Amino acid sequence: MSKMTKRERFLETSLKLINEKGFKATTMRDIAHSLNCEVANVYNYIDSKQSLLETYLFGISNEFHAAIDTIIDSNASSEEKIRLIIRIHIDLMVKKPYELALLVNEWRNLKEPKLSTFLAERIVYENKVKSVLKEGMEAKDFKPMDIEIATYTFLSTLRWLHDKYTDLPIKINPKEIEEQISEFVFSGISKK
Amino acid sequence: MSKMTKRERFLETSLKLINEKGFKATTMRDIAHSLNCEVANVYNYIDSKQSLLETYLFGISNEFHAAIDTIIDSNASSEEKIRLIIRIHIDLMVKKPYELALLVNEWRNLKEPKLSTFLAERIVYENKVKSVLKEGMEAKDFKPMDIEIATYTFLSTLRWLHDKYTDLPIKINPKEIEEQISEFVFSGISKK
DNA sequence: TATTTAGGTGAACAAACGTTCATGTAAATA
DNA sequence: TATTTACATGAACGTTTGTTCACCTAAATA
Numbered sequence: 001m002s003k004m005t006k007r008e009r010f011l012e013t014s015l016k017l018i019n020e021k022g023f024k025a026t027t028m029r030d031i032a033h034s035l036n037c038e039v040a041n042v043y044n045y046i047d048s049k050q051s052l053l054e055t056y057l058f059g060i061s062n063e064f065h066a067a068i069d070t071i072i073d074s075n076a077s078s079e080e081k082i083r084l085i086i087r088i089h090i091d092l093m094v095k096k097p098y099e100l101a102l103l104v105n106e107w108r109n110l111k112e113p114k115l116s117t118f119l120a121e122r123i124v125y126e127n128k129v130k131s132v133l134k135e136g137m138e139a140k141d142f143k144p145m146d147i148e149i150a151t152y153t154f155l156s157t158l159r160w161l162h163d164k165y166t167d168l169p170i171k172i173n174p175k176e177i178e179e180q181i182s183e184f185v186f187s188g189i190s191k192k
Numbered sequence: 193m194s195k196m197t198k199r200e201r202f203l204e205t206s207l208k209l210i211n212e213k214g215f216k217a218t219t220m221r222d223i224a225h226s227l228n229c230e231v232a233n234v235y236n237y238i239d240s241k242q243s244l245l246e247t248y249l250f251g252i253s254n255e256f257h258a259a260i261d262t263i264i265d266s267n268a269s270s271e272e273k274i275r276l277i278i279r280i281h282i283d284l285m286v287k288k289p290y291e292l293a294l295l296v297n298e299w300r301n302l303k304e305p306k307l308s309t310f311l312a313e314r315i316v317y318e319n320k321v322k323s324v325l326k327e328g329m330e331a332k333d334f335k336p337m338d339i340e341i342a343t344y345t346f347l348s349t350l351r352w353l354h355d356k357y358t359d360l361p362i363k364i365n366p367k368e369i370e371e372q373i374s375e376f377v378f379s380g381i382s383k384k
Numbered sequence: 385t386a387t388t389t390a391g392g393t394g395a396a397c398a399a400a401c402g403t404t405c406a407t408g409t410a411a412a413t414a
Numbered sequence: 415t416a417t418t419t420a421c422a423t424g425a426a427c428g429t430t431t432g433t434t435c436a437c438c439t440a441a442a443t444a
Contacts, residue, residue, distance in 0.1 A: 024216035149372040188380040
């Protein structure tokens with residue numbers, strides 16, 4: 001399907017552009033220019049600028065949900081579940097760093113009612129993580145913590161990845177990152 | 193100084209607006225409207241929309257630098273320095289949550305050469321944190337870690353604060369957050 | 385009193401924006 | 415061969431944008 005290929009090339013190009021300049025600052029003419037065509041042509045591939053953003057954001061959001069659901073439904077231990085959550089974040093960063101960066105930086109540009117849908121999905125995701133931490137606390141695998149603070153702090157440890165991964169030409173070793181972050185999350189920086 | 197008061201009221205109002213809608217999405221007419229005046233009047237307080245952003249960003253950036261310099265120049269232990277860095281981040285979140293949110297979300301909208309200046313300052317800040325972690329590793333206070341990953345992971349644990357603090361009407365207890373995050377950073381979530 | 389200053393107005397500007405339209409071409413399909 | 419399809423164009427649209435201008439008013443200052 002030559003259309004599919006072309007459309008995907010278009011999606012990839014505009015994705016990088018939006019990442020560099022931000023969604024609002026990227027104009028349809030910018031996108032056209034980096035594809036060596038005229039503005040009007042862009043509308044052969046996409047309905048509107050807004051739907052472009054929606055495609056990216058809900059696409060990557062769904063991937064996160066699919067991945068975490070598999071983990072939660074498994075019968076792994078709480079610790080193992082947290083390790084797996086770390087892994088899927090790093091996997092997705094390697095496979096789709098630009099989509100991930102968009103997820104963090106550009107969701108504000110969604111309009112209602114899509115914005116509310118997106119935020120609701122995000123809360124659901126956070127709650128899934130929260131449930132794993134809670135489970136682990138109740139099983140005494142994890143220490144007693146404020147569950148809200150622990151959830152946000154934990155998720156934050158994974159939120160800088162895309163930044164370094166989209167910028168650097170030299171890619172950091174994902175396995176190394178996974179080990180280092182897991183170690184950080186489970187036992188911190190202090191020498192015991 | 194009635195001008196100072198008025199100008200500060202103007203700065204505060206536009207700061208919140210920009211946080212809600214994003215810098216690009218906030219128009220000068222939006223700002224005027226939320227001040228119950230006309231657009232032209234806004235230019236009595238500020239040179240341009242761009243300089244408005246610069247004022248905020250470099251203002252809060254300077255505060256972070258001033259604070260961390262005091263810590264680094266002290267003769268506290270590495271662990272104590274990290275604890276103090278956590279504290280200043282939380283202090284600033286309490287005092288200036290909106291400026292902090294801007295620092296995280298809107299720096300992309302700076303234009304050259306201010307953008308480069310800002311990014312250079314940020315790298316300097318990260319390097320200051322890095323030096324504390326390195327110092328602690330060499331003194332065997334901290335475990336052996338990849339210094340880059342440790343720095344970014346540590347700083348990330350502090351980067352979600354503003355989000356919750358600007359949104360919620362009920363403020364979380366800063367002292368509690370400080371303790372929880374310190375515990376997370378130094379010894380992780382595992383029950384030892 | 386005369387004058388500077390702080391605060392405020394409405395209209396207008398040139399530029400940039402997302403989007404549409406009528407039209408064209410070359411290849412794939414029927 | 416006839417027709418659909420994918421890809422492409424340039425001009426134009428209505429809006430919105432940041433910013434400027436000439437002008438106004440009331441209070442503080444000289």
